[in-house]
Amino acid sequence: MTAPSGWQRKLVSLFKSEKTLNAGKVVKTFNDKSTDEMKASIITITMCDSMALSPKPRTKDLEGHLNNLKHQFIGQSELCFYHATIIVLLRRNYKPEETFAEFERLWITETDYLLNNLSLRWVISACDTFIDHTTDTTRAAILMNVTTLINTLKVYETEQFLQQNPNSEPLPLVADKVDALYRSDLPLYEGLTYFRIGTDDTLKHMRSRYENFYDADKLAATMLLFVFDKLQTNNSAFSTLRALHRDDKSKWWIDIL
Structure with a gap:
């Protein structure tokens, strides 16, 4: 197999960086809030980017993707959206060990809440995320x-x-x-x-x-x-x-x- 040229390596690097650009800022917005605060905060239309209220094609830009996703959680708690955000970050390979540890902590401490408030789609996404990242083969199986x-x-x-x-x-x-x-x-x-x-x-x-x-x-x-x-x-x-x-x-x- 031919090794990638210099410009190809730069293109791959640019693509990867765009997928996680500003991820730290995204994480910080949630780190400043407790779990209970996120449960109590209900996402409204005014909390969403008005440009993202109609379906948009997927974008490599992390913040753009999360803005597109957020309108799907109108009427739900911010904790549900936080859960989806963690999954997005893991799929984009942002600090996978640290991010998965937070994902796992959330499920261990908030099992009942997540099962009773997430749609089946996001419960399935959570299962897939465990399968992809856990080192516990029994859990994955x-x-x-x-x-x-x-x-x-x-x-x-x-x-x-x-x-x-x-x-x-x-x-x-x-x-x-x-x-x-x-x-x-x-x-x-x-x-x-x-x-x-x-x-x-x-x-x-x-x-x-x-x-x-x-x-x-x-x-x-x-x-x-x-x-x-x-x-x-x-x-x-x-x-x-x-x-x-x-x-x-x-x-x-x-x-x-």
Whole structure:
């Protein structure tokens, strides 16, 4: 492989510096505030750059990127935006050891707050960030289940979307197919079968295996089960099968009263 020329090295260096330019200033704006202060501070339109209130293409400029991102957190606490900022800094490789230590501290001390206030998108981003930066292979392995779970679901839902007619509502369940899946195991491929709706216990066992991770890593297991439970209440393939389930002994979701 040909070594990069002098101007190519300068271009790469310029690109890298632009991605983290003023990162120290960004970090300082948060360092001057406590966690409780950031929880109490709600982001409003007036706190955002008016030029960034409409969707913009991604930019290498760090401050520009964060300004574009901030408007997505209007109505949320500054702590939620701070969490997103840390992830951006890590993805741009800004002081990775120091920045990840702060990211990890935030999740250890504010687990419940983050899970209850972040969108699922940012919970998944947090899992990916742990996987990319943690030296704890057990934690990374547990959280890889989250990424696999979500990506598999997104692929499935995308295929379903592509198979629908443009501008049409999702097709209703076909009664005879529902009945067939109630009656017996129908072959899929490579020895697999479709989900046996009504009585299938595979998801129950999957959730039980997730729960077993608590002993290995409570934080990672909590994040994994939070995401799994979220999928049971949103309009997903999981919630469709849940609505058709009949057997209480094999149900895989937790009813929160």
